[in-house]
Structure formats: structure tokens, C-alpha cells
Amino acid sequence: MKTMLRFVPVLALGALVACGGATAPGPATTRPEAADAQARAQAALKDFGDRLRTELREAMTRNGAPAAVDFCHVQAPRIAEQVMAEHGVRLGRVAVPGRNRNPGNVAEGWLQELAVSFQAAVDTGGAPEAQMAVIREDVPAGVELRLARGIRVEAACLMCHGDNIAPEIAARIAEHYPQDRATGFSEGDLRGLIWAEVPATTETTP
Numbered sequence: 001m002k003t004m005l006r007f008v009p010v011l012a013l014g015a016l017v018a019c020g021g022a023t024a025p026g027p028a029t030t031r032p033e034a035a036d037a038q039a040r041a042q043a044a045l046k047d048f049g050d051r052l053r054t055e056l057r058e059a060m061t062r063n064g065a066p067a068a069v070d071f072c073h074v075q076a077p078r079i080a081e082q083v084m085a086e087h088g089v090r091l092g093r094v095a096v097p098g099r100n101r102n103p104g105n106v107a108e109g110w111l112q113e114l115a116v117s118f119q120a121a122v123d124t125g126g127a128p129e130a131q132m133a134v135i136r137e138d139v140p141a142g143v144e145l146r147l148a149r150g151i152r153v154e155a156a157c158l159m160c161h162g163d164n165i166a167p168e169i170a171a172r173i174a175e176h177y178p179q180d181r182a183t184g185f186s187e188g189d190l191r192g193l194i195w196a197e198v199p200a201t202t203e204t205t206p
Helices: 037-063 067-087 109-123 155-161 167-176
Strands: 090-095 132-135 143-152 190-199
Touching: 037 067, 037 090, 037 143, 037 190, 067 090, 067 155, 067 167, 090 109, 109 132, 109 143, 109 190, 155 167
Parallel strands: none
Antiparallel strands: 090 190, 132 143, 143 190
8 A cells, every 4th residue: 555644734623523433434425526536535524523523512512511422422423424425435533543432433454554654653743633644546446545634632532532531421431332442542642543535536428
């Protein structure tokens, strides 16, 4: 796999992009016709992050902090499906190896390789949010581009992923994720990766 790493200012997804629901990468149902593949991937990830952040804040305002766990378990996958369909990409989130909350967010294959690479860069002083990979070569048939970048653990993440989790939140985590391995993080850690995969354009004859 030939991977082009770029260290650039990332789009502002915010800490809430790391909430731990599964994002099933089903096939896209629509696709813009003329957008550059990388721009499409970046736009989809930004849209995903913006919607997560907005709707999660609304859920917590209505129902309190424990609602964050319920939201990530139920609503985050729904938002992912909507964004994939609207942007014509596949996308999702994975945890750093061994630190997943949802079993569906375990990094495998190319994402596992990137997670290890990103973690090594962070361990030597790199910023999690600055880790970005754009992959255009050695991708599977039917794929034009893969893009992934790191997710930083922000202060807000520690409510559900830190060392001192409120009992009512811990109980909700245990209910939804009995095999949770995603606590004990500190602010500034690498939480995982958010990724998008753009399908190749198929030329058709009129």
C-alpha cells in the first residue's frame, strides 16, 4: 500500500466525532458527478462531524450527560448512513488498536496500518489531529481514493473516555458496551481515525 501522509490543518470536526457508535460502511446510494474525490471525502467527513456535534449537544441538553452514550449507540450510525448516501462515499470511525468501545469500530487492514502509523507519530510529538493520509494507489477495484485522519481526545471526550467517569455514565456504557476498552484516555491522546472511501467513477456510453 502506497500511502501519502499530509500534515495539514484539519477541518474542524470537534471532539464529538469520536463518540463510540458503529458506523456501518454500507454502499452509497447517490453521488455528486463532478466533485474532486479528495474534496468529496473531506466534505463528507466535515458534514458527519458537524451533524454529530450538533445533534449530540441537543440530546445532552434535553436528557443530560448520560444521553451521550445512548446517542452514540443509536443515532451516530443513522447520521453516518445519511451522510454516506448524500455524499456518495463510505465513511466511518475506528479506535486505536486495543482501545475500542464498539466491537464494530476495531481497525483492520489499511486502517489498522494507519492507526499504528499515526500512533507512532503522536508518540514522537505529533498532534493527533494533524495525522492525515490520502491514498490513491494500490486501492481495491472500484475505489478511487481513501482518506483518513486522526481524532484527538479533547477535554469533552473525558466525560465518557477518561479515568473519572460519573457513575450514571459508566452504567450506561456498561449497558451498551459490556466489553468496553475505551476509558483511561487523557486530553491530547490519539482516540482513533475517521475515514472516508470514494468509489471510482464508472464511465458510461450514452
